[in-house]
Amino acid sequence: xxxxxxxxxxxxxxxxxxxxxxxxxxxxxxxxxxxxxxxxxxxxxxxxxxxxxxxxxxxxxxxxxxxxxxxxxxxxxxxxxxxxxxxxxxxxxxxxxxxxxxxxxxxxxxxxxx
Amino acid sequence: xxxxxxxxxxxxxxxxxxxxxxxxxxxxxxxxxxxxxxxxxxxxxxxxxxxxxxxxxxxxxxxxxxxxxxxxxxxxxxxxxxxxxxxxxxxxxxxxxxxxxxxxxxxxxxxxx
Numbered sequence: 680x681x682x683x684x685x686x687x688x689x690x691x692x693x694x695x696x697x698x699x700x701x702x703x704x705x706x707x708x709x710x711x712x713x714x715x716x717x718x719x720x721x722x723x724x725x726x727x728x729x730x731x732x733x734x735x736x737x738x739x740x741x742x743x744x745x746x747x748x749x750x751x752x753x754x755x756x757x758x759x760x761x762x763x764x765x766x767x768x769x770x771x772x773x774x775x776x777x778x779x780x781x782x783x784x785x786x787x788x789x790x791x792x793x
Numbered sequence: 794x795x796x797x798x799x800x801x802x803x804x805x806x807x808x809x810x811x812x813x814x815x816x817x818x819x820x821x822x823x824x825x826x827x828x829x830x831x832x833x834x835x836x837x838x839x840x841x842x843x844x845x846x847x848x849x850x851x852x853x854x855x856x857x858x859x860x861x862x863x864x865x866x867x868x869x870x871x872x873x874x875x876x877x878x879x880x881x882x883x884x885x886x887x888x889x890x891x892x893x894x895x896x897x898x899x900x901x902x903x904x905x906x
Contacts, residue, residue: 683836710892712893719802719898719899720898721799721882721896721897721898721899722837722882722896722899723896724893727892727893729892737893769836769837771836773892775892778844779842780825780827780842780886781827781839781842782839782894783838784836784837784838785836786834786835786836787834787835787836
């Protein structure tokens with residue numbers, strides 16, 4: 680199992696450009712998430728998807744859109760990138776197994792917006 | 794809106810010492826309290842977790858202490874090793890049905906030989 684995979688690993692954009700961050704999981708999980716990580720601010724939820732075909736806003740959704748293409752894939756789109764969106768982006772999926780609840784994270788995408 | 798407050802922001806410990814990271818929460822509906830460990834350039838990974846009906850959970854050198862009345866929980870790393878150097882996040886889940894976690898701001902731990 681590859682777990683949660685993300686592409687690309689690194690990206691540099693100019694202000695106003697658009698891009699899509701790709702995420703896929705092979706663990707057959709229903710729930711998937713997009714977070715951003717900034718120094719001193721922890722992990723903040725951008726969007727999440729409880730199941731295929733459903734998406735909901737998290738704590739910091741402005742400037743982003745998401746698509747839950749199927750059970751495996753959950754993409755994050757920046758329509759018009761801004762320097763404030765410079766961050767490390769993590770995709771995750773989750774599972775509840777008995778009393779244990781766990782979110783599994785991908786390796787991250789480091790995005791710089793100039 | 795910071796619902797889980799974590800301290801300290803950074804921590805330096807000598808090899809063999811005890812590392813202690815603290816978290817406090819406000820929402821009494823939280824029902825699950827995990828700690829995640831993140832190495833540089835990697836995604837976070839679940840380290841250990843506790844439910845609010847127990848006061849302590851131990852796995853190897855890692856222990857969570859939970860104080861329900863004070864709405865606080867802490868991670869203790871005994872016999873800290875250089876390989877424990879990482880960023881640690883506490884988190885809380887609102888309730889079993891929500892399937893979302895709220896994370897603290899993180900603690901960068903450095904263990905020196």
